[in-house]
Every structure is written in structure tokens, then in C-alpha cells.
Amino acid sequence: MINKHSIYNWLFFPLLASLLAGSVASCINDPAMEEDTSGKSTLSITVRGVTTTVPTDGDYDEYIKTLRIIGFDEKGVVVCNEQHSTTDFLIENGVLNITQTMEDAFQGGVCDFYFVANEDGYNVHDTQSTARTLSAFLSAESWTKDELMNCVIAYTRMEPGATNQLPILMTTSVRTTLRPGENTINNIELVRCFAKVQLKIIDQTNSAKVGDNPVLEVTYPSYYSLWDESQDANWTSNDAEVNIDLVLGKGTIEQDGQSYVLHTSQEIYFPERLFTTEDNKETNALKFSFTLNGESYTAAVADETGTDLDFNIRRNTHYTVIATLKKKETVTFNILVNAWDGKTMDVPAFE
Numbered sequence: 001m002i003n004k005h006s007i008y009n010w011l012f013f014p015l016l017a018s019l020l021a022g023s024v025a026s027c028i029n030d031p032a033m034e035e036d037t038s039g040k041s042t043l044s045i046t047v048r049g050v051t052t053t054v055p056t057d058g059d060y061d062e063y064i065k066t067l068r069i070i071g072f073d074e075k076g077v078v079v080c081n082e083q084h085s086t087t088d089f090l091i092e093n094g095v096l097n098i099t100q101t102m103e104d105a106f107q108g109g110v111c112d113f114y115f116v117a118n119e120d121g122y123n124v125h126d127t128q129s130t131a132r133t134l135s136a137f138l139s140a141e142s143w144t145k146d147e148l149m150n151c152v153i154a155y156t157r158m159e160p161g162a163t164n165q166l167p168i169l170m171t172t173s174v175r176t177t178l179r180p181g182e183n184t185i186n187n188i189e190l191v192r193c194f195a196k197v198q199l200k201i202i203d204q205t206n207s208a209k210v211g212d213n214p215v216l217e218v219t220y221p222s223y224y225s226l227w228d229e230s231q232d233a234n235w236t237s238n239d240a241e242v243n244i245d246l247v248l249g250k251g252t253i254e255q256d257g258q259s260y261v262l263h264t265s266q267e268i269y270f271p272e273r274l275f276t277t278e279d280n281k282e283t284n285a286l287k288f289s290f291t292l293n294g295e296s297y298t299a300a301v302a303d304e305t306g307t308d309l310d311f312n313i314r315r316n317t318h319y320t321v322i323a324t325l326k327k328k329e330t331v332t333f334n335i336l337v338n339a340w341d342g343k344t345m346d347v348p349a350f351e
Contacts, residue, residue, distance in 0.1 A: 041108070064086075069098075108178050116169075120133075125155075196268065199265040200265070221236065233276040271313075284311060285311040
């Protein structure tokens with residue numbers, strides 16, 4: 001025999017559960033419970049020369065995994081600070097498109113925008129406290145614009161090939177005037193915080209023997225600036241010197257209608273390294289050392305500035321040392337210093 005109390009429980013509690021479930025679902029689907037972006041000012045941004053496809057060949061030069069957009073109005077008030085991931089990106093004809101929403105109080109005016117790509121995996125250099133990740137620093141609400149501009153990144157030494165397994169840290173900044181409503185910034189070009197160095201040996205005798213132990217003699221900086229505007233020296237003479245073994249691949253090169261043997265090293269990713277005026281000298285330069293036909297050679301990595309040589313290693317730059325063996329006893333050196341991708345980066349600068 002079933003008593004009335006049991007029947008009431010059997011009928012009432014499923015009905016109550018159904019009503020509660022419907023109430024919760026209606027709250028979740030209620031637009032008032034979600035962030036309302038209608039009526040807010042927005043900024044549509046296009047970025048050229050990048051890809052969101054994870055490389056399968058280890059070449060991360062153009063790969064964008066995340067992109068943080070930080071904006072300040074002319075009073076230094078933050079108008080946006082958001083990290084976007086690949087799910088926020090739209091790629092059309094090789095151009096990345098993304099939309100950034102401004103804060104509620106945004107009223108338009110002159111704004112400075114800072115873009116940071118691939119911040120994950122990097123740490124802020126801070127000798128006064130425990131290590132902080134770059135993401136933790138950038139996502140915090142306590143820093144000022146000056147602290148952001150003075151941010152430096154701790155460099156961890158890596159063997160060849162290891163740096164480009166981590167998406168390359170890239171930045172740029174733009175000043176523009178925005179209005180309330182919809183705005184656009186086109187053709188942002190990101191600047192890599194690293195440089196690339198490479199050794200090429202052209203054997204015009206087609207008979208030379210290259211030693212199996214060419215090395216790049218380097219002194220790593222302990223940190224480098226997050227932003228391209230910084231020119232602070234970060235090289236220290238007491239840093240340990242490290243020799244990096246190079247693997248030379250043999251190929252051919254055509255010159256003046258002739259085909260010659262070409263030895264090409266791997267490209268080595270190196271953080272920006274800047275000297276003071278007194279330290280900008282050959283003794284502190286990056287150097288390639290190798291042997292040809294049993295003879296030892298050393299070539300410093302440098303950029304010609306008029307009649308002087310500049311031994312700074314600057315970001316977003318590809319340094320190629322070319323050694324040409326014309327005959328057994330004659331080796332000439334040439335250094336090519338180009339933008340990373342072979343074209344000039346035109347990035348707006350401001351005070």
C-alpha cells in the first residue's frame with residue numbers, strides 16, 4: 001500500500017527539479033547575464049605577414065599563437081588590455097583580422113596601442129623579487145604605462161633550434177586618433193625581439209675541406225627589452241662565453257654563370273644585444289670560427305655604418321656572414337645585414 005505522503009513526494013520533487021532546471025537555463029541564456037558589448041567602441045585591426053597555422057617544419061618566424069592588445073588614452077588611462085588567441089583571429093588572403101572592444105568609459109581621442117605576440121613561455125627580468133611570467137605581468141592591473149614601457153625580458157640560454165620551438169616574442173606600437181564607435185588600424189607589422197645569424201661558405205675551388213667543428217662564439221645578455229624603442233645596453237662582460245656547434249649543409253650556388261659548392265649553417269636565433277659606445281668593439285662581437293683546408297678563420301658579425309662597424313645585434317635582423325674561398329690561400333668575408341624577412345619594417349615610432 002502506498003501512502004499519500006509518498007505519492008506527493010513522487011509527484012512534487014520531479015516537478016520542482018524541472019522548474020529549477022528551467023530557471024537556471026533561462027538565467028544562463030539571459031543576455032543580461034553575459035557581457036554586453038553593444039554600444040561599446042571597437043577597433044578593427046589587420047596584421048600582415050603572419051600565420052596562425054602551427055609550423056610542421058620548426059619554422060616559427062611568422063607564427064602567431066596569441067596577440068595581446070593594450071591601449072592607453074592621452075591621459076594614460078587603460079582603454080583595453082586583452083590577450084587574443086587563434087580562436088579570435090580571422091585569416092583572409094594572408095591577412096589577420098581581429099576586433100578589440102574598448103572600455104565602457106572610452107570617449108575617443110589620441111591613443112597609444114601596444115601589441116605583444118606570443119607572450120606565453122617568457123619571463124620578466126626582475127632582480128628584486130621572484131620570477132614573474134610575462135603573461136602575469138601584462139594581465140595585472142597594477143602597472144603604469146612607464147612600467148610597461150620599461151619591461152625587460154629574462155633570457156634563458158637555449159641550444160640551436162630550441163628558441164624557434166617557442167613561438168617568437170614580437171611587439172609593435174602605434175599612435176592613432178580614435179572616435180567613439182567603430183575604428184580601424186590597418187597593416188600592423190610585428191617586430192621580432194630576436195635576431196638571426198647564419199654562416200655561409202662559398203667554395204669557388206670546389207675542392208675545399210671544411211672542418212667539422214665550426215662554432216659561433218657568443219656572450220648572451222641576461223635580458224633584453226620588450227619594446228623596440230629601448231636602446232639601453234644589456235651586454236655584460238662577465239657573462240659566460242658559449243660555443244655553439246654548427247651543422248653545415250652542402251649545396252650549390254650560381255655566381256657569374258658558374259656553379260660552386262655552398263656550405264650553409266643552420267639559422268641561430270639570438271636575443272637583441274646592445275652595447276654602450278665604449279663596449280661596441282670587435283673584441284665583444286659575435287664571431288664565427290671555422291677551418292678551411294686546415295686553416296683557421298674567425299669572422300666577427302658586424303654592420304657597417306659609414307666608415308665604422310657596429311657590433312650590436314639588433315632585433316628583427318638577419319645577419320649572414322659569407323666566407324668565399326677564391327683559391328686555397330685566399331678567403332674573403334662579406335656580411336649581409338637585412339631585415340628578417342628581406343623587407344624593411346616601417347613601424348610608427350613616438351615619444
